[in-house]
Amino acid sequence: MSDVLVSADAQVPGxxxxxxxxxxxxxxxxxxLFAVLLLAAPRSGGATTFRLSxxxxxxxxxxxxxxxxPTAWACCVLVALLAAASAYFVRQVGKSPLWIVIVSVxxxxxxxxxxxxxxxxxPIPGLLAGSLGLAVPLIYGALGGVIGERAGVVNIAIEGQLLAGAFTAAVISTVTGQPLLGMLGALVAGVVVAFILAAFAIKYFVDQVIVGVVxxxxxxxxxxxxYSQVLQPNGEAxxxxxxxxRIPIPILSEIPVVGPVLFRQTILVYIMYVAVFLVWFGMFKTRWGLRLRAVGEHPQAADTVGIKVNATRFWNVLxxxxxAGVGGTVFTIGNGIPFNKEMTAGAGFIALAAVIFGQWHPVKATLAALLFGFASNLQNTLSVIGSPVPSEFMLMLPYVVTIFVVAGVVGRSRAPAADGLPYIKG
Known part of the structure; x- marks a missing residue:
């Protein structure tokens, strides 16, 4: 099967x-909206300090x-110019570059x-480090979502996989005293949840969304x-x-601003860096990735060239x-926090939104998850420094960002053609 996608923007006559x-x-x-905010609530002419170290x-x-x-108005004008540049690119080539969105944000x-x-x-390093910490489970969940949906299976169960991973990691690491064993247990828990999803959705053709919700x-x-019957009565055990x-990486961890944020982290974060690269490389540079995308885009064509569609989908869902299960460890052993009821708090659904925001691409989905993590941490930072912004507004900010993202404000998004569709051979 050819691995070439024809773009609607190709310069073909007619x-x-x-x-x-x-x-x-x-x-x-x-x-x-930003201009209206500045006009409606102007400041008295003070200054803001950005701490870079x-x-x-x-x-x-x-x-x-x-x-x-002056800084706020300069930023407003610059975003207006970027919006004009975006319109220019759309008129000329049909789409706006991703860098314009990133710079505008x-x-x-x-x-x-x-x-x-x-x-x-x-405190810029603290703001960015906190944002990364909140984004890590979202990135793991988004990577799982990208793989599953590229294979043609809608993974609504990311929330369950994160929660199962958090629970298993807490129990196993407490009993053994080894966080690495807890992480391995979380991986297995995520596979178990995914196995049930794959069995019902792929083998028995049950609606994938319904299975995920259940x-x-x-x-x-x-x-x-x-938690109520076993963990609470035996919390210590x-x-x-x-x-x-935390494992600081020599030299890299001393780079101003970036070093403390990216290179003074735990092994979970370093594994995440590797996972993002491996998923991207595998998906677009290897035979595995070609087969994965083939069964999600055109399973009939993949079947005709000898690819076992349902088997490929099954193993990739696992x-x-x-x-995603490894991502659940962030909630417990990643922060040394005991397991609590529903402690993932909808992170799986935010990760699913990041998949859509990222247009089913592992790197773009990672950037989307980082944006959600930043929006979540911004409310904490502004509360600490005593900002007059109403706390209710800051609490709703991550969800407002999610709504705008899912609505497709970042451009045209197309899911894999066979996403959510069971494949019945013959």
Whole structure:
């Protein structure tokens, strides 16, 4: 089977170029909303401090002090220019580059922080490190979602896989005193949940969404029952998980700003870096990835060239469950926190939104998960520095971002053609 995808934007004589104006429109809307915010709630002309280093950094960068309103308005104008550039690219080539979205988000965040933290100091390394910490389970879940859906199976059960992983990791690591064994147990728990999903969805052709929802409820019920009946009465013996130690990487961990955020982490984060690369490389550079995408895009054609469609789907769903299960360990042994009821708090569904935001691409889904993690951590940071922004607004911010993402504001998204469709041979 050919591994070539024909683009609607190809320069073929007489071909119709399909344009999506969602990105420039979304950027224009955000620009207008930010301008309205600045007009409706102007600041008194103070300054905001951005702290770029921590006390433990080998290289100390000076604090960056910026005037509030000039900085906020400059960011607003810059995003407006980026929206115009996005519209230009859409008109010329049919789509807006990803870098415009990334730069626009960064500029908007800088402008918003300058406005919201007037008179305060924003610890940039702490803000970014906290965002990464919140994004790690989302990234694991998103990688599992990308693999499953690229294979043609909708994985609504990411939430259940994360929760099962968190529960199993807490119990096994507490009993053995070995976090690595807890992580291995979480991997197995994720595979078990994925096995049930694969069996019903692939072998018995049960609706994949329904199976996923039922599995989430089942795992939630089972873990809540065992928590109440087993873990709570025996907390010291069964629910006091150890924590993975942070492992600073020599030299890299001393790079200003980036070093403390990326290279003073636990083994779970370093494994995540490797997993993102391996999933991307395997999906687009290997025979495994070609077969994976083939059974998700055109299973009939894949079958005709000898690919066992259902077997390929089955094993890849198990792989996706293993990755998501490892992500569940972040909630317990990743932070040294005892297991609690429903402690994943919908992270699996946010990860699924990241899959859609990332257009079923592992790297883009990772960036989307990082955005969600940042939106979640922003409320904590602004609360600590005493920002006057209402706490209710900050609490709803991650979910507002999710709604905008799922609505497709970042551009045209197309799921794999056979995603969610069972394959019946012959």
């Amino acid at each position: 071909a119709t170029v399909i344009r999506s104006w969602k990105t420039p429109i979304a950027l224009a809307v955000f620009t207008v 921590t006390q433990s950094d080998l290289v100390q960068l000076p604090d960056l002090v910026v005037p509030v309103m 960064i500029v908007l965040v800088v402008g918003f922080l300058a406005w919201a933290a007037e008179g305060g100091a924003v 599995l989430n409820v089942l795992v939630m019920g089972l873990t809540s029952f065992f 069964l629910n006091s998980p150890p924590r993975f130690d 792989l996706a469950g293993a990755i």
